[in-house]
Amino acid sequence: MYLAGAIAVVLAIHVSGGVSGGHLNPAYSLSMCLLGRFPWWKLPLYTxxxxxxxxxxxxxxxxxxxDAIQDYTKGNLTIFGPRETASIFCSYPAPYLSIANGFLDQVMGTAMLLVGILAIVDSKNKPVPQGLEPIVVGMLVFSIGLSMGANCSYPINPTRDLGPRLFSAVAGWGLDVFRAGNNWWWVPVVAPCVGAVLGAILYQIFVEIHHPLAKDEEESPKEKEAQRGDMKEAQVFSISLDNPLSHRL
Structure with a gap:
């Protein structure tokens, strides 16, 4: 299951990368807006x-x-019990998991996702070769699933959880999909957004601000303007030397 999900991410990024930049997750889109790399007006539409x-x-x-679902459930679509099938579509917490612990789970998982993605595409760090980004992001998602999927199946994407939950509600499982797990539904919607922002902030603090600046970035605007003025004066002086009248003088 984890491998299939990771491969789906790889293919989705390949398909949409040239059109939308591979935005599959509103939590990621939100963090890019906060970093100034994505326009805010596009966020509602993308979401x-x-x-x-x-x-x-x-x-x-x-x-x-x-047919398989009907055969397995005998037409009784349930959220609980040995023959529950609601978890095919969206996440539900393990019986032992509290809301607070589940919220922390999603914050940490999505923060790891954002730190990894920002490192993968950071040209000043050690980026992967161009064209391999989708594969490495898929590997990142796969590793998060393997290491953090036991508590609640690692949604780490608000719409990936909410969209299928809405569908399962209208497809026969009913509104209990929102009540199950002590009203769990809002956790995979809110917590990934918090985690994405946290991950972006952590990457800025611990990695990105420590990158050496390029020479033109180190100079202040005043210094750049002064250099441009000196260049213009040098050009004028050079032209005057090349003017035949100057040799006569």
């Missing part, structure tokens, strides 16, 4: 499209495995 895409993906999976 809506990501939600619609997640809903459509859940609908496609339901259609593909409809």
């Amino acid at each position: 809506l499209i990501q939600l619609v895409g997640s809903f459509a993906g859940a609908a496609a999976a339901f259609a593909l495995y409809y």
Whole structure:
């Protein structure tokens, strides 16, 4: 399951990378807005499209495995019990998991995701070769799933969890998909956004601000303006020397 999800991320980034920059996660899009790398006005539109895409993906999976689900459940679509099938579509906490611990789980997982992505695409750090970014991001998602998926199946993406949850609510599982797990549904929506912002801040503090600046970035605007003025004076002086009248003088 974790491997299939990681491969899906790789393919999704390859498909959408040239159109949207590979924005599959509103938590990631939010952090890019805060870093000034993505316009704020696009955030609501991207989030809506990501939600619609997640809903459509859940609908496609339901259609593909409809007969299997009906055979397994005998037509009784449940959220709890040995034959529950709601977790096919979205996350639910383990019986032992509290809301607070689940929130922390999602904050940490998404923070790790953002730190990893920012490192992968940071040209001043040790970026991966161009074209391999989707594969390495997929490996990152796979590792987060393996190491942190036991508590609540590592949603780390608000729309990836909310879209399928909305679909399962209308497809037969009912509104209990929002009540289950002590009203768990809001945790994978809010916590990844908090984690993404935290991850972006941590990368800025511990890595990005320590990059050596390029020579032109080290100079202040006044110094650059003064240099441009000196260059203009030098050009004028050079022209005057090349003027035949100057030799006569």
